Amino acid sequence: xDHCPICDVAVRPENLLRHLNDIHPRHPDTPKLVxxxxxxPGRIAARAPSRPLRVSRWQVVIVxxxxxxxxxxxxxxxxxxxxxxxxxxxxxxxAYHWHTQLTIVSAGNPVTIPADIGISFTCMQIxxxxxxxxxxxxxxxxxxxxxxxxxxxxxxxxxxxxxxxxRMTVNGTAVxxxxxxxxxxxxxxxxxEYASFTP
Numbered sequence: 511x512d513h514c515p516i517c518d519v520a521v522r523p524e525n526l527l528r529h530l531n532d533i534h535p536r537h538p539d540t541p542k543l544v545x546x547x548x549x550x551p552g553r554i555a556a557r558a559p560s561r562p563l564r565v566s567r568w569q570v571v572i573v574x575x576x577x578x579x580x581x582x583x584x585x586x587x588x589x590x591x592x593x594x595x596x597x598x599x600x601x602x603x604x605a606y607h608w609h610t611q612l613t614i615v616s617a618g619n620p621v622t623i624p625a626d627i628g629i630s631f632t633c634m635q636i637x638x639x640x641x642x643x644x645x646x647x648x649x650x651x652x653x654x655x656x657x658x659x660x661x662x663x664x665x666x667x668x669x670x671x672x673x674x675x676x677r678m679t680v681n682g683t684a685v686x687x688x689x690x691x692x693x694x695x696x697x698x699x700x701x702x703e704y705a706s707f708t709p
Contacts, residue, residue, distance in 0.1 A: 515543060595666045598633035603649035605656040608695035610646045612664070617706035624709065628667040637667045637693070648693055661700060662689025679701040
């Protein structure tokens with residue numbers, strides 16, 4: 511052990527410099543003592559060599575799980591907070607369960623209506639599709655939800671503008687093209703023709 515030349519406290523040799531700087535920073539002899547001690551071997555503790563960072567497989571797995579959980583949580587929060595055009599339902603069609611066949615034609619070519627319109631991870635809306643057949647499911651749960659929905663309601667759920675069709679038929683009969691045409695139960699079939707439609 512060494513002794514501090516200012517206060518005579520016993521100090522380990524490698525800690526004497528720190529002691530002088532921490533305890534006696536304003537003493538007039540401190541700068542000269544620090545310079546002299548720095549020149550002496552053994553006064554400054556040698557640093558242990560750093561070991562290379564080692565990452566085990568289980569640590570990688572834990573990090574990936576945390577990232578995945580964060581992504582799922584973000585998805586649920588953002589989708590859950592997004593408002594939907596129509597109410598979310600149970601999927602059992604408690605009030606009624608109707609189907610309307612919708613066909614869209616663009617410049618003479620059939621347009622594929624996507625599956626799962628109106629269905630997300632957290633919500634199934636009253637109007638939705640399950641496949642690419644163009645069959646619209648209409649499934650209100652309560653008497654308050656049981657009304658005649660329109661083709662415009664479906665386009666709203668789909669997130670597409672109804673636009674300006676050139677022709678529209680219901681069960682083969684031409685009607686004035688418009689979003690207010692009602693969706694009724696099968697065998698109702700609606701065909702909407704456009705000069706150009708982008709799904």
